[in-house]
Amino acid sequence: MHWLGQHIARREFLKHLRNLGIASALPTFSHSLLAEPNETDAIHNRAPLTPNAFYLLPLGSIKPQGWLLRQLQIQATGLTGHLDETWADVGPNSGWLGGTGESWERGPYYLDGLVPLAYLLDDAKLKAKAQRYIDWVLTHQQSNGMIGPASNDDWWPRIVILKVLTQYAELTKDPRVIPLMDRYFRYQLTALPQRPLRDWGKFRWQDEALSVLWLYNRTGEPYLMDLAKLLHQQGHDWEAQYADFKYTQRITPEYIKLNEDGGLKDLALSTHGVNNGQAIKTGAIWSEVSGSDADRKAVLQMISELDKYHGLPNGMFSCDEHFAGLDPTQGSELCTVVEYMFSLEQALAVTGDASLGDKLERLAYNALPGTLTDDMWAHQYNQEPNQVECSLHHKPWTTDGPESNLFGLEPNFGCCTANYHQGWPKFANSLWMTSGSGDGLVAAAYAPCEVSTVIAGVPVHLVEETEYPFRGSVNLTVHPEKAAKFPLHLRIPAWAADATIHVNGQAQPAPQAGSFAIVDRTWKAGDRIEIVFPMQPRTSRWFNNSVAIERGPLVFSYGIGEDWVKLRDRGMTADWQIYPTTAWNYALTLDTESPEKHVTVEESPIGAHPFARKETSVSLKVKARRATEWRADDGATNPLPQSPVAVTTPEETITLIPYAAAKLRITAFPLAKSET
Template identity: 35%
Template structure:
């Protein structure tokens, strides 16, 4: 399966995050993800380790990000914690291979989506550790799943996410292929949701009816399904088709947000700037794009990946990474608990956009940790001809190419600077290819001063000693149409928003036996600065606001766009901004304003109209 892929990721022991990427991972480890086993009952006392709490998706979700985070940071304490959980899970695997924490009589109604997920996690653990026990454990678990599906067909989440089982199955098949593995792949495919047929006859062009929940419009299922066709075709040895691109284009056409994702709170919600999208959907879409980049080699997936990683992911997690939202909104002027009858969300509750331990539902609490570590693993990729830059991130790697040790480093503050440097050093002379990424948003790009075209610049030469390559981009800030007569600003991979100063009101309490206590408490956010503006002349001046700060910090955004805005009459309705102002006529003089990266905001206005005097000029 994986041998046919265009690129291969490096495993964490070979890859070292640096610069702002390292600081993001360190902050995550020092925050909620790195401490869930100490503070959250569903991890601390999980059924996966013999406890009485949840024994389904939450521990696997958490380990899926926690494990690569621990090894990327090379943190012995975090590694020991991961070892403890994996040892406990392996020790409880049944003789027949069943690996999930439920009694035998409960198996028919146990949604085995969790079994797919834990097998995937075990593969991640093997990639970090090469633990000899893992292959046999995964073999037994998948063989058990195969027998189980002959009698108990997939349902609910397992049916919606059938293709996730192909990830550990493909890994196992590459190592030791057996005929039953191909049969299991077919069983999964025929018992699971046919997303290709769904998108051929796409009925969900409008927002989901309020209060109506549906597996087929669920934003996380749809984020995951983008990798389904690729995984199945790769396993079958067939050419990877264009399903993912067609499906994503359709989702963005009808439900797209400025951040490059589709809305879903929790089901598809249209293009209004008030309808949010779930954090799980963000990290799972990122994971789909990482697979698609490696499987197809197409740089459109790197563009989509960077759009979510540099905008949506940091915006929905507090800067210290101790709290997160369930839903993020493009226009988010207040994050207070809303009454059920007045929430703008179609299927989620009125606390979904507050920052906290587990607002609305705890899946995102467990799952958000995979975002940054897996992004880091998509930076330096190995091709059949050499090395490729996947996503532009500060990191380095030591690897071997045709028997020669090669040190490869990306030096950058991108996306807060317009380019990167490559340092490559070989122990002995070696000929191989270095493929350099050029973002699709770049108006122009230069490699060592020479203008290049397209999304890739490939250098094939005999590398000897130490070499440096300098890559520079040229980006333009532009107004982009979003929803009816509303616009947003994008420059390169970054969406820019008007930041709204926030007052954070702490809420410490206990509910259903789960304690919220600082720093893992809940917060409501209230505005302390004006937000009721429209764009004026549509001109933007790019400035490095805090040089040297290379992370998504709401208090110290690294860059900004200076522009002119006009105050307009814009009402508040039930704790959120109305979809649009009541008038486009300015109600005061123009103001000079600074827009900052969307990912550096807690409260913000992103989608705004153009004020009346300037509408003809835009």
């Protein structure tokens, strides 16, 4: 144990020198002397960090099953699994492979989804693709500690590759990662005072703070707390922005002076969708350092402001690519969808707030698959809840171009081509967490999977069988290695007012919607828990008093007839326009007080492509009338008429399908004025 005494003595020496302001000048110590952390269970926050409500399980603890496994397999056989073969930006000449090609964010973005997908599927081919990049990063650290291509020194792409390395380290225990991160962070601590965060890095500092705290929880090095505080000091003050939220209207290029400084003025970056999606987690992450309850609550304040002024029925806020108001014809950038999901996953772990799980599922089961083709070989840059055409038009975008809602390889801009891959894998890795004390399991979101972890010192294997979100029944089977007493925290969505829980057939106390129900008992191998979430159709109100129809976490849309027209071939994929072949301008004749009496639910088996239109597993029949004066102009609907609207056309029965299944759709409907 001689090395341990040396390490403690050095730590005290570092503390003394840090007080003198010179600790950062010290050479890096050898992390090969550090004991390997036991990562069969979640790593908890070290003092002086504030404990979290929950902790994410180590990567590899959750294995997707059922329809979720199929969805990840589709992603692997689609563009994610082949992007490096057909897109030069992450191809063999990438700067992140030592080449002279793209050397900024796109390589790290791609890895941020490729790495977790490869290991979730245990796919040797995908692992090998990722390993080439990882090995280059790990073997080409500069002598001063800098990582990544030498052709740029921007802090921002390093923030992304650090997220990649933390995932890779959890999955592989590669001993090279922690020393590399330590050298880089020491270098950055000395460099930031002279070369502070700027533009993207300044507005996305919280994502690096995650990696800094990840390393601190494994090494306990005090300088990392200094670095976290410096990032906070130099980064944009997101909490202040939302404490007095001024961006309540549709943003115009003129307002943010988009043509000046390449669109990198602080005003433009403050209103940029992806920046705000990443920022959602800021207060929660910073609260781990500050210990402030106000910081933890900031996530709910931010979501509330976004929903109030820019909220859309698919769970997103409008950002095409800056804030765009409440009209459901406005779009949301795909990068924002996956970054918002990641923010919610992290914030839910820190705060334990059940509403964040509701929001996460709404995005995962609607907005994410809604902007991808069923085979995941093409995607949109922007999606719209009311999307009647995907074509080369300038409307309705605030600051984007005419290719924004095409399906293709890199419509409008290639950032989403590189970045969207993280959405499904990180969601799968966030389904279950441990409670803050480490003695319980937490169902954060629902999907078919298996979990293997250690609870209160006992290895536990849990199987979740479900067709959620298409069905309302969730069945859990617990297999502890030996009888063990621990609580299960089961998230009850806010919409599930009459949910029931049974353990081995015995009814449990009625759970409260919008909270975590706790079932605390001594578990034995084979114990079964059945959760039933009643999925009655319900309505929600949106722009101009319009109505959306929901069932469980799914939002439903009228699927307009689609004519897919190839615009151009793009290597292994293609760019597509979609034109409508049927009418779409319907007003619902619905009693919103009791929609379940006026909506007929039809269920079918879940197909090989879970969100495909041709394999729709659930649909709704509703009554509607054509609102003939509501029309489209230049490929986008005119503003929704204020409900209720007077219509005299005959009543029809129309079919609504899950939002993601309808690539042309109406999601927010005007409500027809009652004839009585």
